[in-house]
Amino acid sequence: MDEFVGLSPREVVQRVSASLGCSLTSAQVAAYFDEGDELRHLRDNFLVPKIADLPPSDLSLVDGTQECIYLVGNSLGLQPKMARRYLEEELEKWAKMGCHGHTLGSRPWAWAENNIEELMANVVGAKTEEVALMNGLTVNLHLLMLAFYKPTAARHKILLEDKAFPSDHYAVESQIRLRGFDPEQSMLLLSPRPGEETLRTEDILDVIEKEGDSIAVVMLSGVQYYTGQLFDMAAITVAGQRKGCFVGFDCAHAAGNVELKLHDWGVDFACWCSYKYINSGAGGLAGAFVHEKHTDTIKPALMGWWGHDLKSRFQMSNVLELQPGVSGFRLSNQPILLVCPLQASLEVFNQTSMQALRRKSLLLTGYLEFLIQHYYSEDPARPHKPYVHIMTPSDPQQRGCQLSLSFSIPISRVFAELEKRGVACDMREPSVLRVAPVPLYNSFSDVHRFVDTLGAALAASSQ
DSSP states (O other), X not given: OGGGTTOOHHHHHHHHXXXXXXXTTOHHHHHHHHHTOTTGXXXXXEEOOBGGGSTTOOTTTSOTTSBOXXXXXXXXXXXXXXXXXXXXXXXXXXXXXXXXXXXXSSSOTTTTXXXXXXXXXXXXXXXXXXXXXXXXXXXXXXXHHHHHOOOOSSSOEEEEETTOOHHHHHHHHHHHHHTTOOHHHHEEEEOOOTTOSSOOHHHHHHHHHHHGGGEEEEEEESBOTTTOBBOOHHHHHHHHHHTTOEEEEEOTTTTTTSOOOHHHHTOSEEEEOSSSTTOOOTTOOOEEEEOGGGTTTOOOSSOOGGGBOTTTGGXXXXXXXXXXXXXXXXXXXXXXXXXXXXXXXXXXHTTSOHHHHHHHHHHHHHHHHHHHHHHHSOOTTOTTSOOEEEOSOSSGGGBOSOEEEEESXXXXXXXXXHHHTTEEOEEETTTEEEEBOOTTTOOHHHHHHHHHHHHHHHHHHTO
16 A cells, blocks of 8 residues: 555545546445455454353344454554464473473463563563563563652652543552552643643643653653553653653553654553453563663562573572563563463564554554544534544554544433444443454454444434
């Protein structure tokens, strides 16, 4: 699709529909995009549920033999087809050789996660030695905050979004209390301007400039889970560090979704889960990043034997030989059964690049936005017509693949009607439906089917 470089999604749709001699909203346009999609083969690496297998589906309304419209990779990615094989290999190895599996086989359990950290580093724009696969996201956030949050009487604040993901909020709050400070005084919360739904980059930078001397850590999301807003991580990192702050990001909704350059941007630390866009399965092994510039200066506050150098780890000397950088933050051996599905997914990512996925994503989500605006914008001439409002920024550079939608009618009814018709998306209180066409496996026809189905759901919800 190189011929579309520099064009907006709307302009691309207009050009394609004109060349095909069809309407802007025709399914032929989606089929054309899919035919020209150089990444479409990647979908074959994943298992897409059938509509009949989704519990809420109403088979009187839809064909249960069809693949569902899976637009919830922002919450849980699809299962890679190779995950089952890799899991069975390790179960078989355990059954046949027992403890010898620690050091033998294609993925020795004692260092299996190390073998795929280069693949993960490529996804987040880091050097291999800057990435560790371990624990869950919130555990890693706590470990990193224990090392990077060093409050003083003058510099004790942590800057985060007012509506950060609850786990981040709780972690920050508890870290502040742990150091003997009051969250009411030490949590600096960013809110959108009155009447607006997302944060302006200039407002974030302005707060950092004005309050930076009292901020110890800037800790924001890469992509905001509720609104879908992609923050300017590079600019925020520069601004925070210029004021003497450490800058870290929760990349749960950014890793595998947008192109990250954690190393090049000079981000101090980051963490992310792997079960959303990176498709490792519920509760999958999480990732942590510490920039190489901190290798000799930032040390973990909590120690475990997996932070000990592998070459002498099993000598049991009880004299810690701490691994440098983020590797020293490891506490214990990682579950091999969590390594397997993560490996299966990262190998799919390795068939392409985040740059290529992002190029597709810009058009894929832009196509979704175009169709929603075409059909479901507010119409003053038809005050009783249900309409959809897109909360996510319209600027493609300020969003990933997710669009957050609100509705003029009760959202719970719309969500229920979509689920009846084989759509997998998710609702987040108080009033948002999150829809995420993931470029790794979603098609333009998925988007077209969703928008058609949304029309039926809105009609049923209005009755």
